[in-house]
Amino acid sequence: MTQNEASRLIRTLRRQILFASVWKVGILALIVVASVGAASAWTTPEQSKMLWALSVASAGVWILFVILGLRQTREANQAAVYIATGRLDLAEQQLRTAALAFNLHRRGKLLACHNLAVVAHGRREYETAAALSAGVIELGQGALRGVSRICRILLADCMLELHNPEAARRAIEPIPLGDPGVPLSEQLLLLPIRLRCDAALDAYDHILIDLPNKVRRAELLDSPKAAMCHQILADACDRSGRRSEADFLRKRAELYHDSAPADARKELASDADD
Amino acid sequence: MGLMLAAILVPFLFTIDLDSFEGRVVIVAPWALMFVLLLLSWRRARRHRHVTTAISAAWDHAQLEDWAAVEAILPHLVRHPIRSDADRGRTMVLLASLAERKRSYDAAAHIYERLLRERIGDAPLLQQAQLALASAKLRNEELTDAVDLLDRLQQIQMPASLRAVYEVIRLHQQVFMGHYADAIANIDDRIALFRRHLSTRAGFAYALVAAAFHRLNMPDRARRYWNDATMLVTPNKILERFEIARDVSQAYPAAEHPL
Numbered sequence: 001m002t003q004n005e006a007s008r009l010i011r012t013l014r015r016q017i018l019f020a021s022v023w024k025v026g027i028l029a030l031i032v033v034a035s036v037g038a039a040s041a042w043t044t045p046e047q048s049k050m051l052w053a054l055s056v057a058s059a060g061v062w063i064l065f066v067i068l069g070l071r072q073t074r075e076a077n078q079a080a081v082y083i084a085t086g087r088l089d090l091a092e093q094q095l096r097t098a099a100l101a102f103n104l105h106r107r108g109k110l111l112a113c114h115n116l117a118v119v120a121h122g123r124r125e126y127e128t129a130a131a132l133s134a135g136v137i138e139l140g141q142g143a144l145r146g147v148s149r150i151c152r153i154l155l156a157d158c159m160l161e162l163h164n165p166e167a168a169r170r171a172i173e174p175i176p177l178g179d180p181g182v183p184l185s186e187q188l189l190l191l192p193i194r195l196r197c198d199a200a201l202d203a204y205d206h207i208l209i210d211l212p213n214k215v216r217r218a219e220l221l222d223s224p225k226a227a228m229c230h231q232i233l234a235d236a237c238d239r240s241g242r243r244s245e246a247d248f249l250r251k252r253a254e255l256y257h258d259s260a261p262a263d264a265r266k267e268l269a270s271d272a273d274d
Numbered sequence: 275m276g277l278m279l280a281a282i283l284v285p286f287l288f289t290i291d292l293d294s295f296e297g298r299v300v301i302v303a304p305w306a307l308m309f310v311l312l313l314l315s316w317r318r319a320r321r322h323r324h325v326t327t328a329i330s331a332a333w334d335h336a337q338l339e340d341w342a343a344v345e346a347i348l349p350h351l352v353r354h355p356i357r358s359d360a361d362r363g364r365t366m367v368l369l370a371s372l373a374e375r376k377r378s379y380d381a382a383a384h385i386y387e388r389l390l391r392e393r394i395g396d397a398p399l400l401q402q403a404q405l406a407l408a409s410a411k412l413r414n415e416e417l418t419d420a421v422d423l424l425d426r427l428q429q430i431q432m433p434a435s436l437r438a439v440y441e442v443i444r445l446h447q448q449v450f451m452g453h454y455a456d457a458i459a460n461i462d463d464r465i466a467l468f469r470r471h472l473s474t475r476a477g478f479a480y481a482l483v484a485a486a487f488h489r490l491n492m493p494d495r496a497r498r499y500w501n502d503a504t505m506l507v508t509p510n511k512i513l514e515r516f517e518i519a520r521d522v523s524q525a526y527p528a529a530e531h532p533l
Contacts, residue, residue, distance in 0.1 A: 039302045059308075184334035212533055219474040219506075220337055226473050244532040251529075252505055256473065 001092065001120060003127040009099065009116075010135030013109055017139055020104050027104075030058040065104040072098045072108030079115050083122065092119050110140050114147050117154055130158040137171075149175055149186055156193045165200035172197065178213050184220075191217050192225050195232045207236035215249070227257030325356055329364050336368060339511075341375050344368060363395020363403075370406065379414035383407055401436055409443045412450060420447060438471035442479045449485050449518055457486035477506030481519045488522045497526045504528035 001009075034055035038048045075098040082091035098112035117132035133155035140148045152171050159168035175182060177190055191214065198207045207214075211233065218229035234249035328351050335343035348369060356362045370385040386407035390400060404427060411420040424444055432440065441464055448457040461483065468476040480503035487496035500522050503512060509528045512519055 035302075035305055055305075183330055184337055215533055216338070221473065223470060223473045223476075244530075248505075248530070248532050255476075255502055255505055256469070 001096075001116070001125070001128050003125075003131050006116075006120070006128045006131040006135070009096075009113070010131065010139075013099065013113065013135065013139060016100075016102060016109070017106050020102070020106065024104050027058050027062050031055050031062070034058065062104075068101070069103045069105040069108050072101055072103055073111060076108055076111040076115055079112070080118075083115065083118055088119050088122055092116065095119065106139065107144060110136050110144055110147060113139075114151055117151065121154060121158065124161075126158040126161045130155055130162070133158065146183075146186075149182065150189070153186070153189050153193055156197065160193065160196055160200065165197050168193070169197045169201065178210060178217075184217075187217060188221055192221065192229055195229055199232050199235065204236040204239045207233065208240060208242075211237075211245075223256045227253045230256065321354070322357065325351065325354075325358075325361055329361055329368070332368050333364065336371060341372060344372055348372065359394055360396060360399075363389060363399045366394060367399065367403065367406070370403075370410070374406075374410060374413075377413075379410045383410040383414060383416075386410060398433075398436075401430075401432055402439075405436065405439050405443060409446070412443065412447050417447075417451065434467070435471045438467045441467055442472070442475075442482070445479060445482045445486075446516065446518075449482050449489075452489075454486045454490045458483070458490065474506050477503045478512060478515060479503075480506070481512045481516055481522065484526070485516075485519050485522050488525060493525075496522060500526040501529050 034051045037043055038052035038055060040048075043051065075094055079091040079094045079098070082088070082094065095112045095116045099109050099116065101109075103109060113132055114136050117129045117136065120126075120129035120132060133151040136144075136151045137148050137155065140151075152175055156168040156171040159165070159171060172190060172194060175186075175190055177187060177194055182190075195207060195214075198204070214229070214233060218226050218233070220226075221229060230249045230253035234246045234253060237243075237246035237249060328347055332344050332347040332351070335341070335347070348365070351365055352369070356365060366385050366389050370382040370389075373379070373382040373385065386403045389395065389403045390407065393400065395403075404423070408420050408423040408427065411417075411423065424440075424447060427440055428444075445457055445464070448454070464479075465483070468479040472479060480499045484496045484499035484503055487493075487499060503519075508531060509523050513523060
């Protein structure tokens with residue numbers, strides 16, 4: 001999938017979601033009005049029967065769309081298994097179908113779109129992944145907080161790969177690191193990206209804020225990412241003259257993983273993300 | 275869903291006199307029933323969401339080793355039945371981990387055995403439970419059972435990350451039973467596996483390696499591995515989990531933690 005295709009997909013989704021909202025309100029209004037009308041004493045028996053049939057038909061359509069929505073969500077989740085096993089072509093095909101199928105509920109569509117972004121990221125198509133992630137963030141406003149947060153992290157990672165650390169920082173700014181409302185698994189995804197962002201922007205003072213908690217979380221990462229985070233934290237300590245902490249963190253980084261030169265660090269982090 | 279559809283459509287099968295009060299009631303009743311069913315489904319979904327959130331929170335606290343918080347959450351969790359197998363499995367693993375922290379290894383082993391007997395949870399969780407059971411039995415000094423289980427697990431295919439955990443438990447068993455030469459055989463391969471897959475937890479493995487070298491009277495290597503171990507994990511945490519390393523902690527200096 002190219003960046004243009006991704007942008008087109010997001011535009012289609014935006015139109016479909018708007019259209020679905022109108023449909024949703026219309027069907028709900030029809031159900032309520034028709035059933036109240038059918039039960040009311042002012043309608044004739046024939047009118048009541050007709051209204052009742054109308055309300056039942058509307059409820060049927062609603063139920064049909066709910067079932068379709070569940071199928072879409074299941075397909076999006078099934079594609080996640082394909083992603084995990086490296087069958088990216090199969091995952092992309094299934095996710096495109098799931099994202100474009102009409103549905104009253106946006107959850108399934110946005111989940112499919114998020115998984116498409118993961119596929120693009122896995123293929124190192126960072127522009128495409130960024131366009132899809134930005135689309136999910138925009139369309140999932142309010143609802144789907146968890147998916148939006150993960151998309152923000154993915155978008156930031158893509159922006160770092162595209163050498164745009166300012167955009168990366170803007171993407172993750174609304175997610176506070178260490179907030180108890182953010183699950184630990186997401187904090188662990190966020191930490192390496194935030195540190196890389198701050199290092200790329202030379203914001204080393206920012207890196208040293210809440211250092212013990214950052215180290216505590218870095219300890220929970222897998223070896224290559226833990227090494228990278230320790231190395232960045234060590235560099236930050238070095239620059240602020242905290243030599244003993246810097247030495248300690250650097251020795252730890254070496255214990256986690258073979259030391260990588262600074263330029264290769266980003267590559268290493270990107271591999272670890274995959 | 276079927277019940278809802280039936281509730282709406284069944285009245286169609288009857289001839290309804292819509293002029294009468296009963297006729298009007300028949301029209302309204304299915305919708306009222308559907309509303310009640312929706313309300314019940316919503317309550318059930320809310321309960322499921324609440325349980326999943328609580329388990330995730332407890333899991334996060336366990337990872338951060340905040341066991342007091344885990345202990346505070348668990349009684350609320352187990353007060354009601356947990357419907358999902360995956361959630362029940364994760365809760366049981368949390369309970370067992372808490373029992374291990376309190377050194378109630380027989381209770382932990384009992385929970386893991388039940389988890390495995392009833393096959394609660396997915397395949398990776400069950401493999402983790404098998405490894406944890408072997409470790410609990412070892413700590414409870416049920417050595418024959420522990421060794422049998424470890425021998426069986428050696429034959430089973432498992433992901434490299436779990437194989438690394440297996441090797442730590444095997445190493446613990448070898449040091450615990452005095453098989454120090456076995457413990458340091460292929461030590462380079464073991465260290466590479468620990469380093470690649472255990473991240474910070476490799477510190478515990480290095481402490482066991484240091485114990486083996488210390489008892490084989492190889493102080494240089496024991497000192498080096500104890501330093502590596504304490505660089506990653508504080509000596510208190512190591513001794514909390516592996517009392518067997520106490521003499522090593524007294525013989526060699528630990529790495530300094532300036533943070």
